[in-house]
Amino acid sequence: MSDVEIEEILDHKEEFCVSIILPTHRLMPDRFQDKLVFKKIVSEVKNLLIEKSKESQKDISNVIENLEKQYEQIDFNHSLDGLGIFVSSTISKSIRFPFSVVEKISISDKFYVRDLLYYNQTMFDYYVLSLQENEVRLFEGLGSKLNEVHNTDFPLEYIIEYEYSDASRITSNGSTVFKQFEKDKTEIQEIRMKDFFKKADKKLVNYEYFGRPILLAGDKRLITDYLQLTKNLNNVIGKIQGNFNVDILQDFSVKAWGEVQRSFRTAHNNLLSTLPDLVGSEMIAVGISDVWRTAAEGKGLELIVEKDLIKPAYFSSDKYLMKLNQQANDESYKRINDLVETIIETVLSKNGRVVFVENGSMGNFDGIALKLRYPDLG
Secondary structure, three states: OOHHHHHHHHEEEEEEEEEEEEEEEOOOOOOHHHHOOOOOOOHHHHHHHHHHHHHHOOHHHHHHHHHHHHHOOOHHHHOOEEEEEEEEEOOOEEEEEEOOOOOEEEHHHEOOHHHHHHHHHHHHHEEEEOOOEEEEEEEEEOOOOEEOOOOOOOOOOOOOOOOOOOOHOOOOOOOOHHHHHHHHHHHHHHHHHHHHHHHHHHHHHOOOOOOHHHHHHHOHHHHHHHHHHHHHHHHEEEEEEEEOOOHHHHHHHHHHHHHHHHHHHHHHHHHHHHHHHHHHOOEEOOHHHHHHHHOOOOOOOEEEEEEOOOOOOEEEEOOOOOOOOOOOOOOOOEOOOHHHHHHHHHHHOOOOEEEEEEEOOHHHHEEEEEEEOOOOOO
């Protein structure tokens, strides 16, 4: 799914927007069950749509038609870890998620977008620069897929432009001069190798997509040499060290994607480690109630939330009052199934940012926290 299609789903509003998020499996026999589960969900959703249409007197034939087409079109023989289906009377889209998801079914006036936002957060474009003594190769990455760049800049071959003096012509008794020759030769090779890497680095700086995150791949010594001279240091997010065959692209892609995910975890752990220092400074809201209030007031700068956190809530008819629990005899408040989704939409609508972290990593913060633009004195 393209960025344009994702934006279309994120922005779309219509009376009946159906979102289905389904865990799937890459291997048999579990993969066989996925289609059966999806078929059951489609049947349930169709019944729910029929019931809702009776209340609103709106035509749902196009919604159901698009849902049935998605069921027929999905190929479960090429599943990843999750599947997202988004249909309305005018939209019919599907996406495969390369990360685990929790089953969700939503029929609302907008699509359930959290997994799409997480997809956008994790599935960014990056480069892998393969450093070898005889060449430098560049790969473009998106998620777990790599494609090698072939243009006038890359691959870049190392060409020996000068020859060394022949050691046999050195007229001196003993081995001292020969050893000095070998030392000089090694130093010259090192200088030329660094010049070669500078040339590659300059091409990358001038490249069309300068600024993308970069992984470095190769021998530890070569990576160390490159890091000492690169102009792209701030973009380097990780290293793939060792001897491996980059021509076996599937294995190389797995290594690269694993390193990208490790860099994610490191960045998230660093972010989470800063939150305790903000508590008590009026620069952070902690817990679902305070986060909802400060987000609604437009104070949210950056929302940090566990990926699959779900919190139902109850709203007054004017939507100004919210309760997490409803008294048995109190029908003046209407239930929403996921307050977290509402908070995410609110923060984004007010130009804030959203960062998803691993489930269970924010136990001390009730799974959610909001860094504020200015102190909360209310």
